[in-house]
Amino acid sequence: MKKNDVVIALAGNPNSGKTTIFNALTGSRQRVGNWPGVTVERKEGKTDLDGRQVTVVDLPGIYSLTANSLDERVARDFIVQDRPCLIAVVLDASNLERNLYLSLQLMELKAAPLVLVFNMIDEVEEKGMSIDLEGLSELLGIPIVATAAKKNRGIQQLKKVLAEQVTLGAAAPPAIPFRYRENTEFAIERLIQRLGEDPSLSQSSPPRWLAIKLLEDDREYLARLEKSPLRDSILEDLGVLKKETEKGIGYDLETALVEERYGFINGLVKEFVKKSWGLEDRLSLSDKIDKVLANRLMGLPIFFFLLWLIFKLTFDVGGFFVHYIDQLFTALGNQAAALIQALNGPSWLASLVEDGIIGGVGSVMVFVPIIFFLYLAISLLEESGYMARGAFVMDKIMHAMGLHGKSFIPMVVGFGCNVPGIMAARTLENPKDRIITILITPLMSCAARLPIYVLFAGAFFAKHQGTVIFGIYLLGIVLAMLMARIFKSVFFKGEPAPLIMELPPYRLPSAKSLLLSAWHRCFIFVQKAGTVIFLAVVAVWCLASLPLGVEYASQESIVGRVGSIFAPLLEPIGFGFWQAAVALIFGILAKEIVVGTLGTLYGAGEETLAGAIASQFTPVSALAFMVLSLVYIPCAATIGAVRKETNSWYWAIFTVAYTLVLGWLLAFLIYQGGNFLFP
Amino acid sequence: MCPLSLCATGERVKVEKIAGGCEVRRRLEAMGVLPGEEMEVVSCHCGPVILNIKGCRLGLGCGMAQKILVTPVKSSR
Incomplete structure (x- = not known):
């Protein structure tokens, strides 16, 4: 601009x-x-x-x-x-x-x-x-x-x-100002005169507005008064004026001002709006829907059923395309490598293009359809007006967990991407509620983590893929609530702020705005695949090929050695090999990179990748890997968002630490427990 | 005068008093809930309340509904 x-x-x-x-x-x-x-x-x-x-x-x-x-x-x-x-x-x-x-x-x-x-x-x-x-x-x-x-x-x-x-x-001709009742106007006029004595005050904003805001006790404008040399005398006059006016009205001035505005509006509506029916008809359809959807008993089950339906549709419809895109990338990789060889290009270049770039970026790009449908569903929830109901029916549970009904909106948005989820927490008025919501939103399974689940659940639990993935999402929600409860009792004692929110009438969203919104978010994902993920997989490929002369992606390569240092940490949770360590470390840059790195290290597209993984993991360790990927350290962008929104490094570092510990402990429990139960 | 949370579904009530802090009052005022205002209880289950005020639906949590004191109004319709 x-x-x-x-x-x-x-x-x-x-x-x-x-x-x-x-x-x-x-x-x-x-x-x-x-x-x-x-x-x-x-x-x-x-x-x-x-x-x-x-x-x-x-x-x-x-x-x-x-x-x-x-x-x-x-x-x-x-x-x-x-x-x-x-x-x-x-x-x-x-x-x-x-x-x-x-x-x-x-x-x-x-x-x-x-x-x-x-x-x-x-x-x-x-x-x-x-x-x-x-x-x-x-x-x-x-x-x-x-x-x-x-x-x-x-x-x-x-x-x-x-x-x-x-x-x-x-x-342009100015708007005709609205006049309050006489004694209020008198107070406003007097205050304007007093404010006029300090030119710096009357320059900062229109004097009438400033006077009204001061009479309303608006903190920000009172703070502005602090700098004025006439502060004390104006404040004194303000107090006297308020007291006198309130005596005339009979109650506090702030409410009176609000009331008068609404009164004026009521007058306008009476004069200029002709209704042939009562206002009551307006939302009757919405009310009927709410009798069911916001019902005390049925509201919650319906809410969870709708969430399940969204995931089911997302994976079934989106998943249909994944297979074809995967084939496209595999073919593209083969063609590119063949072309380079035909042109007598060096074999390392063919490997970089086929294994590194197309293998890595491609294994992430195949999930674009699923992500598109997921965002489409989230936009549908937002724009149809159902999201507000979700917050409403969840309020009681959330309250019991020390959260606020509105905290649920960031959590649902977090399913798309944690960053906008964390931003969505800004609608929470109480700073404590807001920080708790920000701290737990990274536990929501975002679209970037989805490729990991799809890959592992597909390789090990093909028959129950949908259920396993839904279970991981559910685990995220449960963990988020438990952690909220703990944070609440440790850091933020006291009641969450009471819920108040508008329930907009149900509307059929326009296809255009839904598609536009899903498209924008998808575009950001593709952009990320083309930049950050691209660079990351190229880096992984380079490190996997160096030092010169080592076999590509072997343990002697740089990534192999680095991964081997961290691998022992992963031994107790079921995947103590260096490839997993490298994937998880690079995954901190962006969670999509976990699959991208595995794609680069094991070479080629999703289907062969699934085979490679099946030989290294067991079903139990695969489950542990999925859970660890859900919980451990949020991606760099999310950490940045936590830091920005809470305005403190403390909370950002805290988020990194608690998710790492929690994730490792859970994976440990799953792996050791699973092996104990199913030896 | 009774808290809003105790009202029955379908009842028409008038706001008498808001027993909350400054912040709570400001939020309610911006949404049009202020003393003297009449509204209809669309649904109330001893907890979350849906209100019809100025033709809009407002959802209030239990805590909030307890803070709003109202008196019933005879329906004029």
Whole structure:
């Protein structure tokens, strides 16, 4: 994002269809990154408005500007500090009572001109409601566009209005400010006068906004006051003003301010929204579904059944393609080697290409279909509205384990990749709950560990492959909960914060947004296979071929020697040979590399690899290997995410240590116990 | 006046008081739950509660439901 770029920020409540609008505006011209300082996902895209290139930034979904959670702070800081040229606020038009609250706060903040996007207008019409858009727009002094982004309705109109507003820029007529009741306004006016005496204060943000925030006791803005030379006298006046106003109202000012905003919104909705039916009909279908899915008795079994179904479908449908891709890579490797030999290329080059690059990267790439379907399923859970129910029905169990209902969302997302899972923990308001959730999320079996399970379960438990893999996933969940319980009683005593979350109405997600989201995540996986994994397998190949003259991938090679140093540690858990040690060590870079390394060391694609493994492992040691791969040291990216999100190296190092110890102990139990039971 | 967690499914109630700290209150306020507001209990099983407030569904954990004190309202419909 360059300095003089035209930037439009997209703000809105969660579940208002913000992402669909973003996709409709920018198409595939998106870039996913992080917000500075925190790993909240930041989406940015380009769009053409009347031939002018404009950057659109998708802010995290928020309910208000109070900066309670990390998401809210990120959104607020962006609006206040980065000063977008325009803010497009996306609202669920069928629920204006709630959605207008954020718009009203943005109007008060006056950081940028606004455009209100009344999304899901089709649902409004279906319900026989109508909204007087012109009247509302005139009263607020803000342009309003009606859209149904999922059906691609109103997007052209939205682009037109955005283009007009961008051209107008600062010359756009200001929104008409909302007035509170008389005694509140009096307090605001007085405070604005006092703040005006210190020019540095009134420059930092609009005085009216600052005054309101101070009256609301907003910590961040109170901290800003600290630096002012007039601090003491302003604080004193603030206290007096608050007390006087509260005397007039009869209760505390903060609640009164919130209440007045909602009151104003209620008035707006009464005047401009015509309903032929009661509001009650709106979610009746969702309620009926919830009677079953969020039921006290049936909710949990259904939830686990759905998870099982997802895995079953993922492996059955995705697995169908794996075989063909594997054949493709094996053929590609043979062809490439034959070509090099035909061109009289050196035999080491043929070996590098066939065993190293195509054997290593190929053995990882074959899992792309499975990963694609896994991400598709996770997106489906998120976008259909079921994820929130999952958190809701799990709340009691999670509570008993010292976690929070919402902790379950990071855990489920962690099945895709632990890094976004750890980021998803930012929706937890309580820092203690958040850190515990971050610490246990690495125990979720991510997509990168999946190739290990598929390979080993396929080689040893072919008949029960699905069950064994599902069992490993389940083991991850159980371990996560046990560890949470332990961490809670050791490090973080006290109750987890109570659960409160919106249960969005069930919606049928659009195929486009599901595919786009699965595609983006899959693309990142392929990119990783092409860079990190590629480099790692080349490194493994080189180290397996050096020093010059040794037989490729023999124990005399460098990797062989390094692996042999660590192999004795693995002896008690069933796989004390150097190949396993090397695979696990390189696996810390990225878990996909475990299979990639084995592919490079044993040569060739998945099917021959399975044969090589079958000769070195027993079913029991294979199980121990799978469990160790699940638990031991998370990948480098995950360690980095833990460090960033907890903002401490302490927790990152702690995560590495506890997972290593736990993983080894479990593998030890499985191997020794298994051999004892089945000699 | 009774805690929300004790209400029956289908009951219409008015929020009287929120017996929680500042943080809890702010979260509830941002979601539209504040004193004087009327809402409907969509489901309540002596624990997690689903509420209908301003046409939206809110899920509350047990702890949260105990902190919200309400009085029943005669349904006007």
